[in-house]
Amino acid sequence: MSQDSSPPPYLRVAEQLRQRIQSGDLAPGDLLPSLSEIREETGYSGTVGQRAYAVLVDEGLVVARPGRGHFVRSQEERPLLVRRPRVAPGSGSPTAALLDAQGVRASWDSESTTARADLRIAERLGIAAGDPVMHTSYVYRADGEPVQLAESWEPMAVTGGTLVVLPEAGPYAGIGVAERMALIGIEVGVPVERVVARGASRPEAALLGTTPAAPVLAVERTHYDPATGRAVETADIVLLGSRWAAEYGTRPEPAAPSDSPDAAADRG
Structure with a gap:
């Protein structure tokens, strides 16, 4: 008796979203579908969507913004x-x-x-x-x-x-x-x-x-x-x-040149 070897639903949802991100269909900064939208599109429960997003967050593809939703994460480096x-x-x-x-x-x-x-x-x-x-x-x-x-x-x-x-x-x-x-x-x-x-x-x-x-x-x-x-x-x-x-500590200011007698004589 063979067992179903297909990936679990949350991994299938994660893969669908991953492909949309990698293809450019979803650009950095774009808002991703809400959990209710995923449920309506796939028929899976909200828990499946939550686990799918957890996978994508751990991969660094998605950012979770509390109270706002999930967004495509920019991959470009920011200045230090x-x-x-x-x-x-x-x-x-x-x-x-x-x-x-x-x-x-x-x-x-x-x-x-x-x-x-x-x-x-x-x-x-x-x-x-x-x-x-x-x-x-x-x-x-x-x-x-x-x-x-x-x-x-x-x-x-x-x-x-x-x-x-x-x-x-x-x-x-x-x-x-x-x-x-x-x-x-x-x-x-x-x-x-x-x-x-x-x-x-x-x-x-x-x-x-x-x-x-x-x-x-x-x-x-x-x-x-x-x-x-x-x-x-x-x-x-x-x-x-x-x-x-x-960075700790303060760099000292350069000392002003001294007005020595020799320097004054040179100027004369």
Whole structure:
């Protein structure tokens, strides 16, 4: 008795979509059929469509955009961006200033909510687990393409009741941690950063438009008040590895030529 050796339905759907992408029928950036459209066209369940898209996402052909659908992923390389931990005062959003300086149009989405610090965040901030914090989530884009994620936590004991309590709202929205803290009398120093390389989680990959386990740089950043030693902000930053290089330190300015007696005599 022979067994059916044909591939399962989700692989057949994936192959149909793959052929349309590779033939150019679906171009980079095109919106792919929704799960309901796949169900109507093929008669298969929505689960089959979900598994088919999971295959194409893992292959790097398709990008899942939460709340928007699935899109054909561009295969062309994007220019490498350079991240530096500080920018000049008065530049506004540090990430936006870095991108703008590299000729890239910056944009971002953010959402702030009050929360309770879990044990991990409490240890980084030097507060008790359960203490109130302001939690802000970010998705940063370069020319419309997502390149960086961030999760930030600030103790409400530091910013609560001030005009800078909401990082992305109010009269001082979007100017960055250092400048916001300066407005309430805290001159933060250079942040402490711990950087590791790892693979993107599936939720991170979906937000960044890449494949799960794609290389990312993960940064644990904490700003401190040098006067008291207390932490005033900590953040988890995820940088798309194919788009970013990190650069630390500041190159010294060339020394001005000295006006020696010999040089003056030569000029005479």
